[in-house]
Amino acid sequence: MPMAAKDIEELIRAALPDAAVEIRDLAGDGDHYAARVVSAAFAGVPRVRQHQMVYRALGGRMGGELHALQLETAAPQESES
Amino acid sequence: MSDARQRIDELVKSNAIVLFMKGTALFPQCGFSSRAVAILDHLGVPFETVDVLQDQEIRQGIKDYSDWPTVPQLYVRGEFVGGSDIMMEMFESGELQQLVGAPAV
Numbered sequence: 001m002p003m004a005a006k007d008i009e010e011l012i013r014a015a016l017p018d019a020a021v022e023i024r025d026l027a028g029d030g031d032h033y034a035a036r037v038v039s040a041a042f043a044g045v046p047r048v049r050q051h052q053m054v055y056r057a058l059g060g061r062m063g064g065e066l067h068a069l070q071l072e073t074a075a076p077q078e079s080e081s
Numbered sequence: 082m083s084d085a086r087q088r089i090d091e092l093v094k095s096n097a098i099v100l101f102m103k104g105t106a107l108f109p110q111c112g113f114s115s116r117a118v119a120i121l122d123h124l125g126v127p128f129e130t131v132d133v134l135q136d137q138e139i140r141q142g143i144k145d146y147s148d149w150p151t152v153p154q155l156y157v158r159g160e161f162v163g164g165s166d167i168m169m170e171m172f173e174s175g176e177l178q179q180l181v182g183a184p185a186v
Contacts, residue, residue: 047170048149048163055150063150068113071166 002030003066008058015057016041026070034070043075085142093146093156098128098181101143102153106130113165117153120165120172124183157181 005023019039026032042050050073055062104110133140147161155162171177
C-alpha cells in the first residue's frame with residue numbers, strides 16, 4: 001500500500017523535530033522513495049543506529065506499507081560530505 | 082531464545098561474512114539484495130548467503146534479531162553491519178573493504 005511523501009516526512013519530523021528531511025519519489029509510484037535526513041540527534045551515533053532511529057520514527061511501516069526507502073542520514077556538520 | 086533466533090545466531094556466528102537476502106547470490110529476487118551481492122562480489126571476498134524467501138521463520142526472525150525492518154542484512158564476524166544503503170556508503174568510503182579485509186584493488 002503506497003504512502004505519501006508528506007506522511008513519511010511528518011512521521012520523521014515528529015520523532016526528530018530538528019530534522020531537515022528531503023524525500024524523493026524514485027519511481028513515481030508512491031512506493032519507492034529516497035530520503036535524506038539531517039538531524040543533530042545523529043551526532044556521534046553510528047550509522048546503523050541513525051537509520052534505526054528513522055525506521056523507529058516510521059513506526060513499523062518500513063518493510064510493510066512502505067516497501068522501499070533508500071536512506072541517507074547525517075548530523076548537520078557532516079552534511080556537506 | 083526462540084528457535085528462529087537461535088538458528089540465526091548460529092548462522093551469524095559460524096560465517097565470517099553472511100548476507101541475509103531475498104533470493105540467491107546468482108538469482109537475487111529484489112533490487113536491494115542484488116545491489117548487496119554486487120558489492121560483496123566486487124570486494125572479492127568469500128561470503129555466505131541465506132535466502133529468507135525459503136524460510137518464513139528466518140524472514141521474520143532476522144528483523145527482530147537486528148531490530149532492522151528490511152532485507153538484505155549484512156553480518157561480519159557476528160556483528161550486524163547494515164542494509165544495502167549502508168553497505169554502499171561504506172563501500173564508497175572504503176570502510177567496508179577494511180571491515181571485511183578485502184584485498185587492495
